[in-house]
Amino acid sequence: MSTELPAPRPPVGNYLAAVRVADLLYLSGAGPALPDGGWMVGKVGPGGLDMPAAQAAARLVGLQLLATMRAELGDLDQVERVVKLFGMVNCMPGFTGTPEVIDGCSDVLVDILGERGRGARSAVGMAELPFGIPVEVEAVVQIRSGNR
Amino acid sequence: MSTELPAPRPPVGNYLAAVRVADLLYLSGAGPALPDGGWMVGKVGPGGLDMPAAQAAARLVGLQLLATMRAELGDLDQVERVVKLFGMVNCMPGFTGTPEVIDGCSDVLVDILGERGRGARSAVGMAELPFGIPVEVEAVVQIRSGNR
Amino acid sequence: MSTELPAPRPPVGNYLAAVRVADLLYLSGAGPALPDGGWMVGKVGPGGLDMPAAQAAARLVGLQLLATMRAELGDLDQVERVVKLFGMVNCMPGFTGTPEVIDGCSDVLVDILGERGRGARSAVGMAELPFGIPVEVEAVVQIRSGNR
Numbered sequence: 001m002s003t004e005l006p007a008p009r010p011p012v013g014n015y016l017a018a019v020r021v022a023d024l025l026y027l028s029g030a031g032p033a034l035p036d037g038g039w040m041v042g043k044v045g046p047g048g049l050d051m052p053a054a055q056a057a058a059r060l061v062g063l064q065l066l067a068t069m070r071a072e073l074g075d076l077d078q079v080e081r082v083v084k085l086f087g088m089v090n091c092m093p094g095f096t097g098t099p100e101v102i103d104g105c106s107d108v109l110v111d112i113l114g115e116r117g118r119g120a121r122s123a124v125g126m127a128e129l130p131f132g133i134p135v136e137v138e139a140v141v142q143i144r145s146g147n148r
Numbered sequence: 149m150s151t152e153l154p155a156p157r158p159p160v161g162n163y164l165a166a167v168r169v170a171d172l173l174y175l176s177g178a179g180p181a182l183p184d185g186g187w188m189v190g191k192v193g194p195g196g197l198d199m200p201a202a203q204a205a206a207r208l209v210g211l212q213l214l215a216t217m218r219a220e221l222g223d224l225d226q227v228e229r230v231v232k233l234f235g236m237v238n239c240m241p242g243f244t245g246t247p248e249v250i251d252g253c254s255d256v257l258v259d260i261l262g263e264r265g266r267g268a269r270s271a272v273g274m275a276e277l278p279f280g281i282p283v284e285v286e287a288v289v290q291i292r293s294g295n296r
Numbered sequence: 297m298s299t300e301l302p303a304p305r306p307p308v309g310n311y312l313a314a315v316r317v318a319d320l321l322y323l324s325g326a327g328p329a330l331p332d333g334g335w336m337v338g339k340v341g342p343g344g345l346d347m348p349a350a351q352a353a354a355r356l357v358g359l360q361l362l363a364t365m366r367a368e369l370g371d372l373d374q375v376e377r378v379v380k381l382f383g384m385v386n387c388m389p390g391f392t393g394t395p396e397v398i399d400g401c402s403d404v405l406v407d408i409l410g411e412r413g414r415g416a417r418s419a420v421g422m423a424e425l426p427f428g429i430p431v432e433v434e435a436v437v438q439i440r441s442g443n444r
Binding site: 011012013014015016017018019021022026027028029086088126127128129130131132136138 | 381393398403414419
């Protein structure tokens with residue numbers, strides 16, 4: 001698979017991008033990294049980013065998760081399936097459309113991985129996210145069991 | 149076991165209600181589904197829902213988690229134990245009684261599953277939750293190892 | 297290893313401090329327990345706790361996580377590695393330096409466990425935390441496989 005993916009953005013503190021235990025890969029929370037090296041920022045909802053902009057941010061987050069999976073496993077074919085996403089939206093007061101925002105991430109995972117990209121999920125509203133990013137998602141992924 | 153449980157509410161986006169990996173079942177965040185097809189809504193704390201109402205919401209969430217476990221496993225006897233809950237409360241500013249709220253969910257799990265229903269947990273305060281629901285809980289559950 | 301660690305603070309509701317499944321130990325969210333039996337409290341950011349105070353809180357949380365690991369496993373040598381942290385900061389509006397705060401927890405884990413203490417991580421901003429604590433962190437830890 002030769003999907004066009006961004007470079008994975010390195011961790012922003014004293015942690016690792018991902019940790020593997022047996023057949024599971026735990027991915028650190030990813031943000032909407034921009035090609036210029038910065039981050040997309042803003043809160044989502046009234047007076048902030050609208051739904052299409054928030055979903056675009058979530059899509060960037062999904063691409064970062066895929067980029068990290070590929071960097072860790074060598075190849076997205078090694079992904080057995082996405083097990084779980086924890087999707088976090090940086091909300092303006094009263095914004096409750098968090099599942100629709102995080103679908104921007106889920107959709108790109110399913111576009112690229114097929115049914116393997118659809119897992120369990122929560123999609124919830126945070127008070128703040130690092131650097132003011134609008135969306136952050138962390139993931140647990142199952143690895144093909146032949147890949148050790 | 150023939151516990152009276154509600155129908156499990158289907159996912160509200162591009163994800164699955166639960167994913168199984170080996171002996172673990174990862175459950176998506178569940179909300180307080182009402183029998184009429186809607187959701188209980190409201191923030192918890194001063195000017196919003198009081199503690200008994202918030203605990204009733206958390207109990208509805210626990211019943212949803214149980215309903216999903218039964219739908220996925222066929223029978224609650226297949227639950228070896230609840231491993232972990234992540235309990236989220238939609239908080240009015242200054243409301244800090246989140247553990248007492250999430251006990252409404254933990255209590256119903258223990259009522260129905262016995263000691264198998266008591267696991268690790270966090271119980272924290274969110275800025276917003278989907279559709280304005282007051283409580284959402286996601287879970288990791290261990291399955292009886294004979295059940296493959 | 298005879299690190300000076302605090303006593304682990306017991307759960308504050310209907311849950312367990314930790315649950316083990318095979319080689320994984322799931323730790324409940326820990327807070328900044330004070331020696332007098334209380335908790336460090338306050339929100340982080342403008343008008344609240346400053347960065348050094350918030351990092352000190354995060355360090356107390358890291359010590360609690362280590363104390364719980366030792367209580368559950370008998371010895372920190374039984375920790376194969378920290379797999380994942382979910383770091384939560386109780387934020388004043390506009391405070392976005394959550395990764396730097398949670399480094400206070402990550403740093404103490406790495407100080408005491410070495411490279412085994414560095415795992416995957418998210419570090420995000422909550423609306424509220426139990427009792428008004430400034431930092432809460434939950435963890436997944438891998439156990440030495442000989443330890444059954």
